[in-house]
């Protein structure tokens with residue numbers, strides 16, 4: 001599993017249409033996701049799980065698309081943000097109807113994740129068979145976005161919603177599961193011997209793009225359709241290794257967060273004190289409440305710096 005925040009990726013022409021006009025700065029995970037996170041947080045600031053000592057503005061960006069392609073992707077983002085994302089996170093709907101823009105949006109996010117990992121050399125150690133599938137997936141997703149094919153074929157897009165949980169029969173569920181499910185943004189490319197997928201977690205919206213998936217029938221209730229469908233809270237089935245992967249990510253996020261420095265904890269404490277009303281109403285606190293309900297003190301201990309002496313305050317070092 002590879003992780004990145006600031007990959008060393010450079011493009012000299014549009015990564016989607018190969019046009020050579022001036023490149024725009026594009027978000028890998030769309031900016032509306034980060035805006036919502038900031039608005040619904042206890043402090044009004046964001047921190048990436050991997051670098052908890054760094055307050056981030058609005059996620060990772062890269063110059064990779066021409067104006068035409070940037071606008072094309074923005075048009076699907078706008079539809080997804082307004083008709084799906086906001087309706088659900090603001091509690092105005094539990095299920096929405098979608099048309100063509102849903103799969104276009106999903107493919108564009110999976111494509112961006114894979115393209116940036118590829119350009120940053122993060123998947124160069126993959127076996128030849130998977131590299132060939134990656135080339136094919138990138139090409140199919142590009143052609144689909146550019147209107148040259150009607151759907152992405154076997155390079156399917158699967159999306160589902162996660163929410164807070166108050167009870168669980170799953171073994172080994174970490175004490176920050178609700179904070180991970182509802183309050184993290186993450187992108188990744190994941191593989192084992194014969195399969196590979198992209199992962200884009202946008203808060204409660206979890207998106208997987210299939211690159212090589214030998215048993216797609218093990219996924220139930222998650223596949224997005226090309227023309228129309230419904231999306232929302234529903235019963236789904238996922239392969240066990242996908243659930244394990246998400247639980248592992250939650251554990252890593254907890255461990256990373258426990259490395260937060262004393263200086264940064266102090267900043268957070270001051271933000272809390274400055275605006276207790278905002279804190280009480282925030283989604284961050286709602287997620288924490290659910291973890292406490294499920295795990296008691298362990299919910300705090302799991303993400304607390306327990307070995308402060310070994311922790312360095314790398315705020316300055318991380319300030320990019």
Ligand SMILES: [Zn+2]
Nearest residue numbers: 014017066069
């Ligand atoms: Zn372009």
